Amino acid sequence: MLTERLNTRNYTFFEKLKSVDYFLILIVMLIGVVSVFAIYSTESGEFSFYTKNHLLRLIVFFGMFLVLSFIRITFWYKNAYFFYIFCVSLLVITLFFGLMASGSRRWLDLYFLNLQPSEIMKIAIIVCFARYYHRIQTAEIQNYKFILVPLILLLIPCYLVIQQPDLGTSILIAGTGIIIIWLAGLNIKYFVYSGLLLIVSLPFAVSLLKPYQKSRILTFFNPDRDPLGAGYQIIQSKIAIGSGGFFGKGFLKGTQSYLEFLPEKHTDFIFTLFSEEFGFLGSIMLLLLYILLIYRIISIGFYAKSFFSKLFCFGFASAIFLYIFVNISMVLGLLPIVGAPLPIMSYGGSSMLSIMLGLSIVMSCKIYSQDQISNY
Template sequence: MSAVFERRLLARDRGAGLLQKFWQVPWPFVMLLSAVAAVGYVALYSAGGGPEAYASKHALRFGFCVVMMLCMGMVDIRVYARLAPLAYLGGVALLVLVALHGEVGKGAQRWINLGPLQLQPSEAMKIILVLALAAWFQRASWERVGNPVFLLPPLVLVLIPAGLIFKQPNLGTALITVMLGGAMFWAAGVRWWKFAVVLGGAALAAPLAYGHLKDYQRARITTFLDPESDPLGAGYNIIQSKIALGSGGMWGKGFMQGTQGHLNFLPEKQTDFIFTMIAEEFGLVGAMGTLAMLMLVVAFCLFVAMRCRHQFGRLLAIGLGTNYFLYVFVNVAMVTGSIPVGGVPLPLISHGGSAMLTVMAGFGLLISAWVHRDAEFGPARD
């Protein structure tokens, strides 16, 4: 009888703990994410000429991802720290599986077919990389971070997935993966001169790397420098995007009234160029309002980093915020012609399941870091 009574008490305590964690969830942040997804629903409704093509799927995916995110947020943050090495191995295994048996689309081998979902492991790998690097640096002392030998294993952790992603080929995501790794190194306290050495080496190797690019990747760079050189070919996308952006003016043409999008001049309007759809129909005001919401998401990540008492949570929040920022920066810079077109979606707004699933999983980790921001991880290792 006493054993049964103790089990009941333990179950009651666990239930009370989960309820307490549930109320600690940052609900304004959840509402912010819902607002961003609502912007995506409106844009995708317009892009598809109704809800059936893209918007309904977008709403269903987001609903599922919110439940997943909240469930992940209830898990103790230290569990994720312990599982980080296993998660990394699993992520690399998926990238190898893509290289061997992945689905081919638009000339690239990037997806694994899981029935109703086509998973893009390169998207998930960015979140896993943040998790793995946060776990590596979480208890390292300042002196240890300054030791170049200590930095070799995490450098390998970055280069392995970046190389596999580059071979798909997916140059844009590979570069984002490297930049994400660099942000984690910086947040962990790596000295600036080490970054200068790496950047100098990368600059010297750039001409050699250019020679190994695919023809379409070289065309993107050439088109970025001079879009009018091939207005009906490689330069078509960015020219049409700029026309749509400019035609929106201050207040836009109105919901479902965009000419470039609805007359099918604008390519990939539901994915890569969804921000252009928003700017054309809702103008500069709508575009800047959308950017403000996206930057609030990044700001909350930094807020969590400042409030966490443990290094793991701080690094995790900074990495997740950096990942989201890079999504937004690359997509917006791409559609405005500031950088070459690279096929990066606008998270929680563009159509597609892989990016939303992985971004929301990352926010599940972020919520766990917030809920368990006072967790004890032990002293730093010398």
């Protein structure tokens, strides 16, 4: 039985408390505090709707992070596939019964939260792949039958998310899955061949995109082609970031934000507002916090005994890096605009829930780092 293959031991309450990574908690708290002030600034210094909701979600989900951290890592191992199936089921339900907004059906109304299942899927795919590759010997990873299964597991949620439609999130899910496959040890030649195939098929893929998605790509190459339409967001974002200079204009003094030139400043473009007010120096300090966050997650993975824990930590750290890279590149005009919230900083309950859930699993890897899980 599975329970007989899990090499675990009993931990006292004080042993668990001693094993908690308090530095990781401190980093998350600091980013959370910065995010509250940033959201507060988007409402022109008024403690209003977005600020209240963001603060409430931060408190609730941070508390959830601390509580779930004490769930044994073997629980996530044993239920990895169920978690994946559950999230895929939510994606299917969303296609039929989800809330419609701006032409997309991405949310489920849970009364207390409009849940975006695709955000939770970002964590489910990491847990699922960590479980899958934990039980495969390194030499067998190159076998075609072991390559096909994770590709199918990855394509299913990506297809469902694209149907919402939400191309940006599907790309992030796909990117996270591919990174984990690479971390598991798949030969680099497969990624080279896949990359070449992607480049060749790119013109055909573009023809399948919806008009607004094509417009975003054209705007990426030339924002000035439609300065008051599709290119407006990115033009205003660049102006705001550039006007911040080295030290920034000061807290609550961002003119692009306060004069309502910057759309979506509380969600995907929160970094733009922050950069305008705190400048290059403030932006570097925020990025330093993210670097420390990623570093702590990787460090926990290095010290974990089981390959499942290692692969989850390395995969989650890579995913956070990917989210940050895509979001900042997007607001700087280095990538087309996609739905990529900045972890913890951006307003959005599902995104914060996803990140805090991932962090709780990382902390579980730290608290129960001595647990070993057999490959068989």
